[in-house]
Amino acid sequence: QKEVEQNSGPLSVPEGAIASLNCTYSDRGSQSFFWYRQYSGKSPELIMFIYSNGDKEDGRFTAQLNKASQYVSLLIRDSQPSDSATYLCAVMGYTGNQFYFGTGTSLTVIP
Amino acid sequence: GAVVSQHPSWVICKSGTSVKIECRSLDFQATTMFWYRQFPKQSLMLMATSNEGSKATYEQGVEKDKFLINHASLTLSTLTVTSAHPEDSSFYICSARVVGDREGGETQYFGPGTRLLVL
Numbered sequence: 001q002k003e004v005e006q007n008s009g010p011l012s013v014p015e016g017a018i019a020s021l022n023c024t025y026s027d028r029g030s031q032s033f034f035w036y037r038q039y040s041g042k043s044p045e046l047i048m049f050i051y052s053n054g055d056k057e058d059g060r061f062t063a064q065l066n067k068a069s070q071y072v073s074l075l076i077r078d079s080q081p082s083d084s085a086t087y088l089c090a091v092m093g094y095t096g097n098q099f100y101f102g103t104g105t106s107l108t109v110i111p
Numbered sequence: 112g113a114v115v116s117q118h119p120s121w122v123i124c125k126s127g128t129s130v131k132i133e134c135r136s137l138d139f140q141a142t143t144m145f146w147y148r149q150f151p152k153q154s155l156m157l158m159a160t161s162n163e164g165s166k167a168t169y170e171q172g173v174e175k176d177k178f179l180i181n182h183a184s185l186t187l188s189t190l191t192v193t194s195a196h197p198e199d200s201s202f203y204i205c206s207a208r209v210v211g212d213r214e215g216g217e218t219q220y221f222g223p224g225t226r227l228l229v230l
Contacts (some may be wrong), residue, residue, distance in 0.1 A: 032217070034218070034219070036221075042224070043204045043224040044155070044221045045221070046219075046220060046221075047216060049218060056185070088154075089153070090219070092217070099145075099219050101155050101157075102154075103154035104154055
């Protein structure tokens, strides 16, 4: 079983809609959770992190964490074509010595 | 967030030559840096973890004699691809572990990446 699993997509949403990206992880003791955005041909860019159960909002982005279900998600409200990218979920393990990345979900926002 | 730079951003070389890629933390000290490789339309693959002042830890299947890593200072890690071959052509990305820049622990920030093309 992979440490972090994401639906590879592709996920397509119309402009202005809410995009929902999901991630599950296997290590129940994981401490921190991250969402990175990677544009084609570029390196990943950190956009959100969360470490407490519940929701965390930053502008149009909301990260949701449910440790009991070992589930973390990213909601993008009012999606824009510039949000089209691959979104990587990352989990910091219990020991803090390892980051585990998912394979990424490709998002396309259609104008 | 913390800034990580890589140099060069592009490398084209002949088969059999060695290529050195530098990864620098610009506004912080990084005791731990990571090296990743990404082939087109594939996910990130962790190659090795680079710790300042000690030997790098390589992931299974990564040849340590092929990919030499040196983390000689708190702001610089280098990856040398020795005797590069066309199959080594890829996007090489470094990242640095930052501790204490946010509530709750540590974060990992990526450099812009280096594209290597071996002819």
